[in-house]
Amino acid sequence: MKKLAHRFWSVKSMAATAGVFLIMAPGMAQAHITQGGAGGLLQGFEHPLSGADHLLAMFSVGLWGAQMGGRNVWTLPVTFPLIMVLGGVLGIAGFPLPAIETGIALSILVLGAAIAFVWRPPEWLALGIIGLFAICHGYAHGAELPAASDPADFAIGFVLATGLIHLAGIGLGLGVQRALGNSLLRVPGGLIALGGLYFLVA
Secondary structure, eight states: OHHHHHHHHHHHHHHHHHHHHHHTTTHHHTTOOOOOOOOOOHHHHHHTTTOOHHHHHHHHHHHHHHHHOHHHHHHHHHHHHHHHHHHHHHHHHHHOOOOOOHHHHHHHHHHHHHHHHHOOOHHHHHHHHHHHHHHHHHHHHHGGGGSSSSHHHHHHHHHHHHHHHHHHHHHHHHHHHHHHHHGGGGGHHHHHHHHHHHHHHO
């Protein structure tokens, strides 16, 4: 009985936390827009943490990798920042890519749904999906780099923060699976997908 109560409280707490996070999403999204010129390393580090769209997508990559297990625990979070750099280069160069904002919203919706439905595609397909979304996120932020006072440091800070968000997703995913079982990861996955739907409509 005590164990059952502990599980219920854990699910309730997790759902409440995610719910508050989604309620705060509109304000966080506004904070994500760089006002004036961006700075250096610290500003680059803070940038992904201040935008709900990037934060949810990065967190989902780590969470999905942890849910699938095996090599995916590290291949997904390693692949995303690498491909994101390529997208950033395209953004800096001003290469025309359509519907970037739609791609970012879809990344949250698709990754959240993949977690909610416990989807385990082949590794090559999962990496392809991750790579496509990484291009969108990298491009959006790469377009902002020319306005930074120190573009190289800004980019380094941005990638470091992205890696830490991935690690947070992995940590939560592995922790929940060990303590409460894999099926409970569907709760944050569903809430993340709802967040993606919000960004897609908004």
